[in-house]
Amino acid sequence: MLQRSLSQVVVGVSDMSAVRELWLRRFGLQAVAGRSGADPELASFWRLQADAIADQLLVRTPGVTAGWLHFVQFAKPGAPVRAGAVPTDLCPKNLDVNCADMPARHAELAAAGCRFRSAISDYEIGALRAREVQMPAHDDVNVVLIEVHDSPLTLSARQFGAVTSFVTTVPDTAAEAQFYRSVLGLDELLQHRITGPAIEQVVGLPSRAALDMRLLGDARQPYGRVELIAYEGLAGRNLYPLAKPPAVGVLGCRFRVHDLPALRARALAAGCAVEEGGRVDFLFGRAEVCTLVSPAGLRIDLYALLDAA
Numbered sequence: 001m002l003q004r005s006l007s008q009v010v011v012g013v014s015d016m017s018a019v020r021e022l023w024l025r026r027f028g029l030q031a032v033a034g035r036s037g038a039d040p041e042l043a044s045f046w047r048l049q050a051d052a053i054a055d056q057l058l059v060r061t062p063g064v065t066a067g068w069l070h071f072v073q074f075a076k077p078g079a080p081v082r083a084g085a086v087p088t089d090l091c092p093k094n095l096d097v098n099c100a101d102m103p104a105r106h107a108e109l110a111a112a113g114c115r116f117r118s119a120i121s122d123y124e125i126g127a128l129r130a131r132e133v134q135m136p137a138h139d140d141v142n143v144v145l146i147e148v149h150d151s152p153l154t155l156s157a158r159q160f161g162a163v164t165s166f167v168t169t170v171p172d173t174a175a176e177a178q179f180y181r182s183v184l185g186l187d188e189l190l191q192h193r194i195t196g197p198a199i200e201q202v203v204g205l206p207s208r209a210a211l212d213m214r215l216l217g218d219a220r221q222p223y224g225r226v227e228l229i230a231y232e233g234l235a236g237r238n239l240y241p242l243a244k245p246p247a248v249g250v251l252g253c254r255f256r257v258h259d260l261p262a263l264r265a266r267a268l269a270a271g272c273a274v275e276e277g278g279r280v281d282f283l284f285g286r287a288e289v290c291t292l293v294s295p296a297g298l299r300i301d302l303y304a305l306l307d308a309a
Helices: 016-026 040-045 102-111 173-182 197-203 260-269
Strands: 008-013 030-036 053-060 068-074 092-099 121-125 128-136 142-148 160-169 187-194 211-218 221-231 249-256 275-282 285-293 299-305
Touching: 008 016, 016 053, 016 068, 040 053, 040 275, 068 160, 092 221, 092 249, 102 128, 102 142, 121 187, 173 187, 173 211, 173 221, 260 285, 260 299, 275 299
Parallel strands: 008 068, 092 142, 160 221, 249 299
Antiparallel strands: 008 249, 030 053, 053 068, 092 160, 121 128, 128 142, 187 211, 211 221, 275 285, 285 299
16 A cells, blocks of 8 residues: 655755765766756645746666655755754754765765764664764755665665665654554564664764664665654754755655555544645656655655556
């Protein structure tokens, strides 16, 4: 009924040239489709003026069917969703970009002028060993580069892959995970409470703080997963109300649905508000779409392609 990996993450931008430089040139991702100029249908879906959109680009890791990125440049961009955000603020938080040979990739990006929030950090989550580094990108988007040891992935020719996980900060991972499981049908793949100096360094936590995380998606598909994070005992600002067009930064995500009426009925039965979007000619095809809001406040579009095989 629903593809259990997110199809796209939607990102508002102020300048598409910065997107092309980072995601296409540096990361080596593939441009699937583009649309220059006004898009009255998408603007109407977002309740914007007909000429509010200036440019669009749909990007993916070559050969990967999940975790795509839909970049939308607005004619009059709003403020960044995460402007001045701290790690504990509630919001769409990170776009995880996996890579191979982290030190080499880090050196290449640094030589190209990319900045990093810290040195590369190594950590463990159960049996998983990984290293990562946070990289601020255009429009206050936070990219997290990750290398997972002994975990082969489909990567670009430049040895990057995105988006493996879309990370959101929530007040309660249990409540948020229940929504993804019961309404959207995702599998919970991992739940872990993380403490210690390594994770404190990676995300800038105060000493002896703890991070509760849950990973949801499809066990067979390493791309397009949803990672929920809550910081125990630490309250942050709620920035989710800012994550709407024409703001820039991460605005929400989409899931492809094969039986939209059935999923809509399940969402309504679970007490979710459903916002009807009608039919929209997206870059990936013409689709019927509706929008849900997660318990934390993330906007999630559900779409069914029309005339799909």
